[in-house]
Amino acid sequence: xxxxxxxxxxxxxxxxxxxxxxxxxxxxxxxxxxxxxxxxxxxxxxxxxxxxxxxxxxxxxxxxxxxxxxxxxxxxxxxxxxxxxxxxxxxxxxxxxxxxxxxxxxxxxxxxxxxxxxxxxxxxxxxxxxxxxxxxxxxxxxxxxxxxxxxxxxxxxxxxxxxxxxxxxxxxxxxxxxxxxxxxxxxxxxxxxxxxxxxxxxxxxxxxxxxxxxxxxxxxxxxxxxxxxxxxxxxxxxxxxxxxxxxxxxxxxxxxxxxxxxxxxxxxxxxxxxxxxxxxxxxxxxxxxxxxxxxxxxxxxxxxxxxxxxxxxxxxxxxxxxxxxx
Amino acid sequence: xxxxxxxxxxxxxxxxxxxxxxxxxxxxxxxxxxxxxxxxxxxxxxxxxxxxxxxxxxxxxxxxxxxxxxxxxxxxxxxxxxxxxxxxxxxxxxxxxxxxxxxxxxxxxxxxxxxxxxxxxxxxxxxxxxxxxxxxxxxxxxxxxxxxxxxxxxxxxxxxxxxxxxxxxxxxxxxxxxxxxxxxxxxxxxxxxxxxxxxxxxxxxxxxxxxxxxxxxxxxxxxxxxxxxxxxxxxxxxxxxxxxxxxxxxx
Numbered sequence: 001x002x003x004x005x006x007x008x009x010x011x012x013x014x015x016x017x018x019x020x021x022x023x024x025x026x027x028x029x030x031x032x033x034x035x036x037x038x039x040x041x042x043x044x045x046x047x048x049x050x051x052x053x054x055x056x057x058x059x060x061x062x063x064x065x066x067x068x069x070x071x072x073x074x075x076x077x078x079x080x081x082x083x084x085x086x087x088x089x090x091x092x093x094x095x096x097x098x099x100x101x102x103x104x105x106x107x108x109x110x111x112x113x114x115x116x117x118x119x120x121x122x123x124x125x126x127x128x129x130x131x132x133x134x135x136x137x138x139x140x141x142x143x144x145x146x147x148x149x150x151x152x153x154x155x156x157x158x159x160x161x162x163x164x165x166x167x168x169x170x171x172x173x174x175x176x177x178x179x180x181x182x183x184x185x186x187x188x189x190x191x192x193x194x195x196x197x198x199x200x201x202x203x204x205x206x207x208x209x210x211x212x213x214x215x216x217x218x219x220x221x222x223x224x225x226x227x228x229x230x231x232x233x234x235x236x237x238x239x240x241x242x243x244x245x246x247x248x249x250x251x252x253x254x255x256x257x258x259x260x261x262x263x264x265x266x267x268x269x270x271x272x273x274x275x276x277x278x279x280x281x282x283x284x285x286x287x288x289x290x291x292x293x294x295x296x297x298x299x300x301x302x303x304x305x306x307x308x309x310x311x312x313x314x315x316x317x318x319x320x321x322x323x324x325x326x
Numbered sequence: 327x328x329x330x331x332x333x334x335x336x337x338x339x340x341x342x343x344x345x346x347x348x349x350x351x352x353x354x355x356x357x358x359x360x361x362x363x364x365x366x367x368x369x370x371x372x373x374x375x376x377x378x379x380x381x382x383x384x385x386x387x388x389x390x391x392x393x394x395x396x397x398x399x400x401x402x403x404x405x406x407x408x409x410x411x412x413x414x415x416x417x418x419x420x421x422x423x424x425x426x427x428x429x430x431x432x433x434x435x436x437x438x439x440x441x442x443x444x445x446x447x448x449x450x451x452x453x454x455x456x457x458x459x460x461x462x463x464x465x466x467x468x469x470x471x472x473x474x475x476x477x478x479x480x481x482x483x484x485x486x487x488x489x490x491x492x493x494x495x496x497x498x499x500x501x502x503x504x505x506x507x508x509x510x511x512x513x514x515x516x517x518x519x520x521x522x523x524x525x526x527x528x529x530x531x532x533x534x535x536x537x538x539x540x541x542x543x544x545x546x547x548x549x550x551x552x553x554x555x556x557x558x559x560x561x562x563x564x565x566x567x568x569x570x571x572x573x574x575x576x577x
Contacts, residue, residue, distance in 0.1 A: 062355045065351075069348060069351055069352060070567050072399075072577035074344075074381070074395060078374050081351060082371055091360060092361070105360075130577075183576055191575055300355070300358070303356075304358025307358035307362075310479070313476040313477050314472045314475060
């Protein structure tokens with residue numbers, strides 16, 4: 001008995017018994033581990049999703065790193081340094097977790113640098129003021145937490161476990177972002193304006209982080225069945241809005257959506273339509289900073305080539321010395 | 327008199343760490359490996375922590391109502407007392423690593439000596455910093471070896487970095503009247519002794535790495551008197567931007 005439509009990389013069909021047993025494990029909430037059999041499409045979906053996540057952490061260093069050298073106090077500078085370092089560390093864990101699926105980090109990096117792989121659209125927006133660092137922590141990390149907390153229960157073991165650790169750190173990041181916003185919102189008139197403008201710039205792109213609306217989301221259904229995804233894009237987005245609006249009110253800031261209104265029936269906020277053309281544009285590489293971000297990563301990669309070569313040669317030399325001594 | 331000497335000495339220590347850390351932070355997101363992105367920001371953070379602690383010592387001894395951030399963000403170039411070496415632009419990875427190795431070696435010896443200071447708050451900070459610097463030193467020492475004993479390209483880049491940076495190192499060991507006074511009191515480190523130890527340690531390692539020490543050239547000086555290179559002004563313009571553009575705010 002063979003499956004319908006699910007084929008492995010070589011195009012051969014996968015035995016239905018294996019597929020059934022696999023789904024049964026998933027339904028029973030048993031984690032899939034690297035050595036377990038898995039459908040090729042599951043493996044591919046995970047590689048795509050996990051590497052996108054890792055790439056986002058790496059590219060995400062750039063907009064925040066942009067303010068490390070200009071952070072306003074030593075304390076803020078130290079916190080931001082620690083935070084950006086955490087993000088790079090998240091990239092490392094997730095690349096490592098992705099490697100358990102049989103793909104190398106080099107391969108994934110090449111896909112990023114050649115534009116084949118995607119990363120979160122949010123990092124293609126510029127950070128033009130210090131308040132943007134607050135807004136990123138508060139909104140962007142806040143949205144990331146909404147997305148990632150359910151991933152702690154993802155069916156693939158290494159992904160779920162890396163996410164547990166990441167979520168703990170993200171929650172700290174979110175609080176520090178909100179704290180930056182709190183200080184600005186209670187500060188001078190100029191600081192309040194700075195905070196409001198950052199919210200204006202980052203609100204809509206943050207909502208876009210949850211991905212296309214459910215009716216247009218092409219990967220959702222299968223991912224839900226595989227328990228790589230637990231909630232729909234629109235559900236998570238709604239949850240984020242409902243959590244964030246009172247926080248903005250507490251800060252005395254205005255969400256830049258005139259249609260935003262509490263809906264008693266659904267016990268949640270109604271909101272204006274997201275500009276999906278802008279979203280698609282950024283995804284396709286035409287956002288304000290897509291080119292700049294990729295250029296920065298390519299430059300770092302090219303300028304680091306001699307260092308990586310040197311390390312390889314040094315290690316080979318050391319190995320030779322060891323062998324000769326033995 | 328002693329308080330003023332101490333204040334200036336703490337600024338020397340703090341400014342050196344702050345400028346070093348600020349340059350390292352520029353690597354964020356631009357390292358040759360992801361592991362290096364993490365390591366460089368991590369070390370930058372450690373060193374920023376040292377700067378913060380040294381500024382706190384200065385604040386405690388100061389007679390005016392000054393804060394750590396006032397010292398970092400509201401002094402101009404001529405108030406900074408770091409050696410010129412630490413304010414130099416980050417350059418390429420070879421340049422960064424040679425500079426890091428020089429400064430890590432210096433900090434290792436200096437903090438080891440200061441751990442014995444009879445001024446207890448300083449000894450406490452030095453002891454804390456030392457545990458981190460030992461690790462930094464081990465790392466930059468390893469990188470030097472790795473880069474020098476590998477490809478011809480790497481060896482050439484390292485030699486070039488050494489040629490450019492070597493004449494900035496003697497300034498690390500300069501003392502002024504206040505430092506000599508504090509040394510006699512058992513508070514500050516004996517810079518002549520640090521100089522000797524540093525040369526014996528660093529030179530033997532450089533030779534082991536098959537690098538050639540440059541023979542003579544212009545020698546940097548002036549940091550202790552607030553006389554700097556042109557680079558520091560730009561570093562401060564960037565670092566102090568928010569505090570200057572929005573004076574008197576909380577952040």
